[in-house]
Amino acid sequence: MPILDEKIKQEVTKILANMVKPITIKLFTQGMECGYCKETHELLNEIVATNDKLKLQVLDLEKDTEEVKKHNIEEIPAIVVMDEKDHGIKFYGIPAGYEFSSLLNALLMVSTGVAKLTDETKAFLDKLEKPVDLKVFVTPTCPYCPQAVILAHQMAYYSDKVTAEMVEVSEYAHLAVKYQVQGVPRTVVNEKWFQEGAAPEQILVEKIKEAL
Amino acid sequence: MDFNISFTAGAKPEELYDLIIIGGGPAGLTAGLYAARYKIKTLMIEKMPVSGGQLTATEWVENYPGFPEPILGQKLAKDMETQAKLFGLEVINEDVVKVELTGKIKKVHTPYAVWQAKTVLISTGSSPRKLNVPGEAEYKGNGVSYCATCDGPFYPDKIIGVVGGGNTAFEESLFLAKYASRIYLIHRSDNYRADEILKERVEQNPKIEYVPFYQVDKIDFANPDGKKIILSKTPNPGNVIPAQAGIRPVLSNPTHHPESVGLRPTTPSDEKMELTVDGIFIFIGNDPNTKLFEGQLDLENGYIVTDRSHKTNVEGVWAAGDVQSKALRQVATAVGDGACASYWINKYLEEWKE
Numbered sequence: 001m002p003i004l005d006e007k008i009k010q011e012v013t014k015i016l017a018n019m020v021k022p023i024t025i026k027l028f029t030q031g032m033e034c035g036y037c038k039e040t041h042e043l044l045n046e047i048v049a050t051n052d053k054l055k056l057q058v059l060d061l062e063k064d065t066e067e068v069k070k071h072n073i074e075e076i077p078a079i080v081v082m083d084e085k086d087h088g089i090k091f092y093g094i095p096a097g098y099e100f101s102s103l104l105n106a107l108l109m110v111s112t113g114v115a116k117l118t119d120e121t122k123a124f125l126d127k128l129e130k131p132v133d134l135k136v137f138v139t140p141t142c143p144y145c146p147q148a149v150i151l152a153h154q155m156a157y158y159s160d161k162v163t164a165e166m167v168e169v170s171e172y173a174h175l176a177v178k179y180q181v182q183g184v185p186r187t188v189v190n191e192k193w194f195q196e197g198a199a200p201e202q203i204l205v206e207k208i209k210e211a212l
Numbered sequence: 213m214d215f216n217i218s219f220t221a222g223a224k225p226e227e228l229y230d231l232i233i234i235g236g237g238p239a240g241l242t243a244g245l246y247a248a249r250y251k252i253k254t255l256m257i258e259k260m261p262v263s264g265g266q267l268t269a270t271e272w273v274e275n276y277p278g279f280p281e282p283i284l285g286q287k288l289a290k291d292m293e294t295q296a297k298l299f300g301l302e303v304i305n306e307d308v309v310k311v312e313l314t315g316k317i318k319k320v321h322t323p324y325a326v327w328q329a330k331t332v333l334i335s336t337g338s339s340p341r342k343l344n345v346p347g348e349a350e351y352k353g354n355g356v357s358y359c360a361t362c363d364g365p366f367y368p369d370k371i372i373g374v375v376g377g378g379n380t381a382f383e384e385s386l387f388l389a390k391y392a393s394r395i396y397l398i399h400r401s402d403n404y405r406a407d408e409i410l411k412e413r414v415e416q417n418p419k420i421e422y423v424p425f426y427q428v429d430k431i432d433f434a435n436p437d438g439k440k441i442i443l444s445k446t447p448n449p450g451n452v453i454p455a456q457a458g459i460r461p462v463l464s465n466p467t468h469h470p471e472s473v474g475l476r477p478t479t480p481s482d483e484k485m486e487l488t489v490d491g492i493f494i495f496i497g498n499d500p501n502t503k504l505f506e507g508q509l510d511l512e513n514g515y516i517v518t519d520r521s522h523k524t525n526v527e528g529v530w531a532a533g534d535v536q537s538k539a540l541r542q543v544a545t546a547v548g549d550g551a552c553a554s555y556w557i558n559k560y561l562e563e564w565k566e
Contacts, residue, residue: 004215094213097214098268100216101262105261139362141361141364142359142361143269143286144260147259147261170365182354182357182491183353183355198260200323
């Protein structure tokens with residue numbers, strides 16, 4: 001049974017018609033697919049079928065060790081959205097519910113090459129010397145979460161020093177414990193600094209400064 | 213599984229719009245739908261990637277007419293947005309940081325651009341009110357929450373304190389009861405403003421227990437294994453409005469309930485109590501999102517004052533929905549406000565001269 005209904009599929013087709021450059025979506029899963037791996041796989045199949053510029057590459061966490069290492073994959077299902085280059089844009093867990101917008105946004109952003117950030121933020125990111133990792137914890141029913149995910153992904157796309165992952169926390173209970181997630185969205189900067197809520201650009205920039 | 217899409221493109225800052233709508237909740241979306249049908253050149257500025265405002269964080273909507281089966285808040289929001297866009301409404305996702313409303317041409321600043329229009333409709337809605345007690349800000353996102361649909365899943369078989377006595381507190385308690393093992397519904401009195409139907413459901417839910425006549429003094433979540441909230445008896449019980457007929461607290465003294473394992477009086481008179489919980493959800497009403505307009509528009513308790521055509525005291529500026537000073541704040545009233553405002557804006561634009 002298809003995972004996206006006809007109406008949503010039409011809307012996806014319309015949105016992705018604005019794509020410019022071809023995009024590769026890498027899905028990391030495993031031979032015997034976990035529940036959400038299977039659904040994520042099916043979802044991506046259906047999205048890729050809507051536009052010729054999209055290519056899906058399915059990889060195995062156990063077998064494709066080099067790819068796993070190259071993209072620094074820690075959990076499955078994992079999605080990497082990239083063009084010829086990995087910009088550090090990842091999704092751990094299925095981008096369903098409100099997070100579906102975050103996935104489409106990532107595809108369009110990388111394809112059109114436009115990351116909507118202020119000049120101040122860009123200037124700050126240009127001067128980064130150390131790597132910055134942003135983990136954005138979400139639940140699919142959280143309407144405030146895509147804002148935090150999209151901001152993190154924009155920073156990752158703009159700067160080679162930044163990597164950003166959406167983490168659908170209900171699929172990874174151990175990560176919820178590790179990062180003490182009890183509310184979403186929660187952005188974890190370099191493993192240690194936390195930003196609660198969908199913070200505006202400048203606030204996240206301040207948090208990153210603190211972490212560096 | 214749901215897949216919610218919200219997408220925008222195409223707006224240009226160099227254009228002069230007929231109308232800029234600030235805020236994309238039910239009021240703004242309805243105004244946008246009407247404006248688009250009037251063929252007014254309209255731009256909606258919504259800060260979140262998904263339109264719908266508070267509706268997006270509501271699980272079920274049961275009192276919006278036309279949907280005899282409850283409709284998901286996120287679906288209703290999405291459908292409103294789709295409908296408005298179908299008629300040509302342009303939406304951008306930017307955060308408004310400054311407005312200049314007094315001139316003939318209104319200017320709306322975001323971090324990325326200055327947008328200009330002949331008229332502005334403010335439908336920025338309201339945000340959850342804070343308790344303003346020690347620990348609240350500190351543990352926000354770490355046990356203190358204002359969004360049940362967002363954070364409910366973190367509380368399977370856990371004990372939750374819910375603060376409030378209105379519709380939101382009751383609805384969200386019922387939602388959270390799907391996850392939690394026990395919910396303490398803490399309220400200053402035993403006079404609950406929630407609709408009767410919600411009271412009945414709460415009273416029939418074995419997981420939810422009323423804790424009336426108490427207020428939260430402090431949230432102490434410093435020890436992750438011993439999270440607690442400190443409650444005290446509401447002062448001046450004489451000021452508390454008597455309970456409405458037929459409504460009675462399940463427990464007049466919750467501490468003596470055998471199942472109330474989490475409640476512990478700290479003084480013999482029950483003046484103060486400690487409540488052991490895993491998290492606290494706060495639904496004590498909303499505050500209007502009007503900070504941007506202070507000093508530019510007439511406000512009443514923070515809400516924007518309008519006349520019957522939803523016009524503010526500044527020419528060319530209207531307000532609709534929760535942000536307006538009015539009695540009832542519901543999806544049903546917001547859409548009416550939005551439609552009406554658009555009607556008067558359209559009339560005004562017919563006469564508009566530079």
